[in-house]
Amino acid sequence: MSVLKGAVLFGQSGGPTSVINASAAGVFLEALKHDAITDIYGAEHGIVGILNERLFDIRKEDVSELELLKNTPSSALGSVRYKLKNVEEDDTDYKRLLEVFKKYNIRYFFYNGGNDSMDTCNKISKYLQSQNYECRIIGVPKTIDNDLYGTDHCPGYGSAAKYVATTMMEIYLDTHVYNTGIVTVVEVMGRNAGWLTAAASLATLKGYGPDLIYLPEKPFDVKQFMEDVKRVSAEKNGKVIAVISEGVKDKDGKYISEYGAELKRDSFGHAQLGGAASILAGMVQDELHVKVRPIEFSLMQRCAAHLASGTDIEEAFMAGAMAVRYAVQGETDKMVVFKREEGPEYKISYELMDVALAANTEKKVPLEWIKEDNTGLSEEFYAYALPLIQGPANNKQEDSLPRFAKLKKVLATK
């Protein structure tokens, strides 16, 4: 093992989760333990904060506040959606990054995000290597979408899944109180992978699940959807709950949310979604002349830290801590992955995978786990997902409201 002395830089990227800051806590609190690590910085708004030289000095923070990051949702350092150009096209950003890395003697870089962020890790590492600047770079996975390749699951998913399953149970009761029918259409996040939408089926295990589930893994057929709703309505006294992923699209690849409005795209070229539930509920009302209610879980599904999974918090923390340990041991160009061990008890180990493999790939729900008649998921899914939502969040409160971490955010100077 070669000792590499220098500073740690950590950044957060992409959509926030309930436990993204648990990984930050893992990185920071682990980094504090290592002699090789001189300074510890957190980039404001990810890559953009590095380019703008806005680095927070984490050694100035109280350790007790860093601990509270475990229960503080939504990127405490600020997040960003910024896509680095290919270095052959334009190396301006890369040169600037190298400049800042050199100035602050950054030798460990940890970037927390989804597949776009792993692509960013990969690009930066390749560039620094081409410039003979030694820096160990490890990606820390994060996404409520759970769509990263090579890991059993992603930090952030378990908590979002717990929100979806719990809220589905509560909504089931609410939509069943009256003696009249209602068709409820619930929209869950997940652009191309249906993992989070599938989590609604965990409520089914307890007897309070949706009647119909539609994941983006299978083409969405509006006519079939209407038939499904009619069938359930006839069986269940007019009471129907359908759960759809925001990303459901028809066989021609057109998003259902596009049926209503022109599609916008974010800076990565992804479609900006939302509104599929409203569109489908409107169609049901027009065609079946019944009462409808579209519900979007909106931001709540990714920021409801009060309902986070204890397992998810612990794993997110460990993902950050293990990234530091592995890097200090000499690893680079990797992403931390979770391997589920065989056996009746749920247990995972923290391993590494080439970060290039994680970049820009997507892991989807196996088609064989989705029931043919759209009524739910298979036992395999339950066995997969249920362990991930276990354990309480144990969040600290003041006046029975959340007590989030308060960071001083002192800008580092050199």
Place this chain on the structure above:
Amino acid sequence: MSVLKGAVLFGQSGGPTSVINASAAGVFLEALKHDAITDIYGAEHGIVGILNERLFDIRKEDVSELELLKNTPSSALGSVRYKLKNVEEDDTDYKRLLEVFKKYNIRYFFYNGGNDSMDTCNKISKYLQSQNYECRIIGVPKTIDNDLYGTDHCPGYGSAAKYVATTMMEIYLDTHVYNTGIVTVVEVMGRNAGWLTAAASLATLKGYGPDLIYLPEKPFDVKQFMEDVKRVSAEKNGKVIAVISEGVKDKDGKYISEYGAELKRDSFGHAQLGGAASILAGMVQDELHVKVRPIEFSLMQRCAAHLASGTDIEEAFMAGAMAVRYAVQGETDKMVVFKREEGPEYKISYELMDVALAANTEKKVPLEWIKEDNTGLSEEFYAYALPLIQGPANNKQEDSLPRFAKLKKVLATK
């Protein structure tokens, strides 16, 4: 005290809350203690269940499941929105009610709901008296809207307020992660009273509150709203959170939600609302050309029992239990009300008020508690509302998901 021997009948009415079943538990578990009370029935879907003679025999239920009602949201017996005609117009329903009351020897009737339900209590009691049928009738208050006259607050409000305040804090963090601006418009329930919308300001106490709050107590001016958003946007880097009540209306009394679609009315003649956030967010996007996100707290604000207020659960339970105690003592034609005692410690006593006074009246947020510039509520509101959200829900779980009460619902026969 005259001993009146006979059966208890309890019914649930109107929109559900997180703690409505805590009142049911209070009625049932207290009724079990009294020798005067013979049978205990729960009406399926309120008044309609009485008319249809669908009464559940509560003595057949396990006491442990009745205990679990404290943490089970949304009317476990089924709710209803059914307005009794005036007896002079049409006494068909009243005759049928008397028939069922006589058949089951119902001498205690408890009805759980908002002001419409108190009107129902009043009408039934007057009719039974006119027919010389002795029956003690006490209303148990319930509404997330907190708009019942004569009581310090209503069971259901504290839990909904805690949901709104906690979720506002989480959403605040989520909407502040990026380095770009966004105008978020959050819509909260509350037709004519802004109590629940005002609860968003409790997040302000902790530093994570909305920038702007609009209650239905004051006329809503779209032009002023745009000016307010522009002002905050200029001050706060384009990041604006505005919270509106679903019931905001302009100076001509037109609901903002009506700006988008034709208004429908429910069976009580109330406007069916929803959609004001979408309409206002759309206006902001069109006029200011910024990113917007409308969020509706939808059903979650009234059914998120996992986040219920411990104080609210206890008070809702006691409201039901006290209704039984008072009735056994000889009281009738009353509604249970909460009186807040003077002094630095929060403490309430359970008293009675004429049910006729509660019927069809509405208690609104005092105008002097609403800040002139729409930025929030006064200290008086904080002092009023904060005690109501205290204490954990302590809900029972299985597999880290809620374990709701499972009632057998055995139909009573005579």
